[in-house]
Amino acid sequence: MDPILYISLAGVGVCLFFLIGGGKKSFKWVGSILVRLIVGALALFFLNAFGSAFDYHLPINLVTVLISGLLGIPGVLMLVAVDLFIIM
Template sequence: MNPILYISLAGVAACLFFMFGKGGRSMRWTGNLLVKLILGALALFFLNAFGTAVGYHLPINTVTVSVSGLLGIPGILMLIAIDIFIIG
C-alpha cells in the first residue's frame, strides 16, 4: 500500500481518538507505540548503514520494524539470528 495512505489512516485514527475516545489514555498508548516503531525503524536503518561495511543487510518492512520497535535490542538480535541461521 501507499505510505501516504498509512499516514492518512493514522491521522484519521488520531482524530477519532480525540473526538470519541478517552483522549489522554488512548493517545498516550498510541503515542508510545508510534515512538517505539519509529525508534525500531531508526535502529534498523543504522544497522543497515553500518552493516554494509561487512556486507550485511536486513530488510526494513512492517514486520521487522514491529519486532525491533516492540522488543528492542533483543528483537534486533533475534532478527539477525533468524536471518543468518534460518534463512541463510
C-alpha cells in the same frame, strides 16, 4: 495501494479516536507505541548502515519494525540471528 493513502487513513483514524473517546491515558499509550516503532526503525536503519561494511542488509518493513520496536535490542538480535542462521 499508495503509502500516502495508508498514512492519511491512519491519521484520520487517530483523529477520530481522540475526538470520539480518547483521553490522556490512551494518548500516552499510542504515543509510547509510536515512539518505540520509530526507535525500532532507526535501529534497523543504523544496523543496515553499519552492516553495509560487512555486506549485510536486513530489510526494513512493517514486520521487522514491529519486532524491533516492541522487543527492543533483543528483537533486533533475534532478527539478525533468524536472517543469518535460518534464512541464509
